[in-house]
Amino acid sequence: MTADFFQKNLHVRAYNHNNHSENVGIGLLERESLYSDYEPMDTEENRDGQASEDSLIPGLYDDAAIDIFAWSCRSEYPNFACLNKKFKALIESGCLYNVRRQLGVIEHWIYLACILMPWEAFDPARQRWMRLPRMPCDECFTYADKESLAVGTQLLVFGRELSGFAVWMYSLLSHDWCRCPPMNLPRCLFGSSSLGEIAIVAGGSDKIGCIMTISRAL
Structure with missing residues (x-):
């Protein structure tokens, strides 16, 4: 140092x-x-x-x-x-x-992923790319449409596995992925935001394509 x-x-x-x-x-x-x-x-x-x-x-x-x-x-x-x-x-x-x-220290990172590549994080302040560990999801989740949301020290990724909707979480503290419990009202293609360490999702559609109007806080 x-x-x-x-x-x-x-x-x-x-x-x-x-x-x-x-x-x-x-x-x-x-x-x-x-x-x-x-x-x-x-x-x-x-x-x-x-x-x-x-x-x-x-x-x-x-x-x-x-x-x-x-x-x-x-x-x-x-x-x-x-x-x-x-x-x-x-x-x-x-x-x-x-x-x-x-x-009041605030840093903005960008998370992104290509279909067959692991997720990556980009630090604009340092112009630095960081590769995250590969998510241990099934092949269906890898190729399916996904929504993602950064909340607190976690990155949440929503998608669909063979068994249905799934949520995976990456932790900045432990630097690994874990599978989260499903939402009470599983959905996809929704709008999302965060408030501190609370994730908020609104709208979207259920597994049979019906439009949902209920918002949920995770």
Whole structure:
């Protein structure tokens, strides 16, 4: 990690000394809740509230280090996860994404796939292409029409398998695909949007081609 990286990503924030103590306490509780999914190594230095050599960045408090990485491009996260077990645990915990939402960090990625090729993600900020693992779906799903929607840290892909409608989900945290439970009212060719970590689908048609007018939140 270069000095330039830290200069660009280290943001120091301080509370206003004129704030009431109870307001500062609330702020601290909100900050602590962001890191609840990440469990740092339990060392004597950490228990005493001091930065240690076992921290993510030696000599720096973990919450400060997490803020630094939250400001970095998320296309770099797989590289961070390869550094050691501590970074891998941090990336897979989802903690960084919680902090990014709190800080208002927004990145737009483009997901696309050709029929016989795996899904790919494109990071416009870094002009970087990333190939996702191949989806373990059947051949029918591969060739059928599909709808896709990015929600939170997940990519949802809707389509049809031999057994009927199916939904596959790719996780940015675990970097793998899993088959989701079917929708209560399965459909295809629908409109979609998202609100935070909620997927919203509207309209579309059912398995026999009847037009549906009911919206669903997933």
